[in-house]
Amino acid sequence: MDIQALKDKLNSKEYDFLRKDSHLGDNILILTTGGSIAYGTNVDTSDIDIRGVTLENKQDIMGLSDFEQFEDKSTDTVIYGLKKFILLCINCNPNVLEILGTKQEHLLVISKEGELLRDNVELFLSKRAIQSFGSYATAQLRRLQNALARDNYPHSEKEQHILNSILSQMEHLQRSYKSFTNKEISLYIDKSDRQDMDTEIFIDVNLKHYPLRDFKNIYSDMNNIVKDYSKLNHRNSKKDELHLNKHAMHLIRLLVTGTEILKGKGVTTYREKERAFFLDIRSGKYSYTEIFEMVDDYENEFKLAAANTALPDKPDYKRIEELMLDIYSTTLP
Structure with missing residues (x-):
């Protein structure tokens, strides 16, 4: 599918949750293609997979609320909360690391904090x-x-x-x-x-x-x-x-x-x-x-x-935590 056509599709009623869900909307840091479109192995019958990262709200971080990810099965959309996303990246989970490695033109939504995550992908790479x-x-x-x-x-x-x-x-x-x-x-x-x-x-x-x-x-x-x-x-x-x-x-x-x-x-x-x-x-x-x-x-x-490999045994937790705090401090009210 043409990326512009995909962007237009995201504006349809089918994807209204991207704008209406309280954890999404302006909180989205990264929204990108997933699955075969992201890999370049899609065919005419391939499904559209959407993957992303969103910022938890203040209640999730400081209160009693708990948010790990948003999922809409009908559109095969999965958007991770930032903390869960980073924890999965720390373990070099292939499904989340690929979100940080998609083509620039496959980015459907990208904030400056999302760019910061993508620019620092090497922090998560280890043995x-x-x-x-x-x-x-x-x-x-x-x-x-x-x-x-x-x-x-x-x-x-x-x-x-x-x-x-x-x-x-x-x-x-x-x-x-x-x-x-x-x-x-x-x-x-x-x-x-x-x-x-x-x-x-x-x-x-x-x-x-x-x-x-x-x-x-x-x-x-x-x-x-x-x-x-x-x-x-x-x-x-x-x-x-x-x-x-x-x-x-x-x-x-x-x-x-x-x-x-x-x-x-x-x-x-x-x-x-x-x-x-x-x-x-x-x-x-x-x-x-x-x-x-x-x-x-x-x-x-x-x-x-x-x-x-010259990769470290484990990621640099201190630098990753600093990255998280930088993102949270600039985005939370």
Whole structure:
């Protein structure tokens, strides 16, 4: 979609929430494209994803109110509160870092404070990107492998696939939410009492004084892996095949973007150089055998960049806090 046409669309009634919601309107620091449009891998049937950052109000920061993000599912719009956004950036979360790396012409709203965030993206980049981007890519690979699993695989082997996918995300979950140990949340396979299963995944939870919202999000992330496996494992149409190709494309995109970050080249969301290649993957030009061979090569590049990266072990919290205070002090009444 033409960016000007997209800007015009945001002025329609469908997006009235951008102007009417008390947390949005003039509080928006960044509003930009997300998903395939942001990556440059969109096709005619691609959805419009909108992502952004907004400033919490005074009650959220100093009072009893609590605001983390605004979401409108009908338009696939997600706008993070500044504090949550920065906390996710500190953990090198790919979904939020890409907001700071979109093309300048893809910025639908940008304030001077939003520009300040984008200009200081390097403050958030650390060796945590090894886990966050590597973990996301591994998750994509697991999903693709799971979807390609033959129908005659025994259920126990399919269940092990799902467990491996969840376990590969555990370190990411421990970084994204309040930390927990593998003893406090433990997953394993055991005999099932269900009539349709010989074995299934079980979970032991032994948490005390743990934030309910964090636990809800952990469970939701795990549950999404289970649901994704179920969706992708029942391939019976051309639409499903295209869905798998899209996952393969995103797997390689994550490895390419993560490798650049680890090499000190910053965050580049729009993949101009690889755009034609990614679209070829999406359209089914390559077999899955070829894709897995390419993944091996890109994964080796990622590991080499990780082994030689000059990024710090963790971000500079003091400078990030100063950036936050600078933004809050200039915007809050």
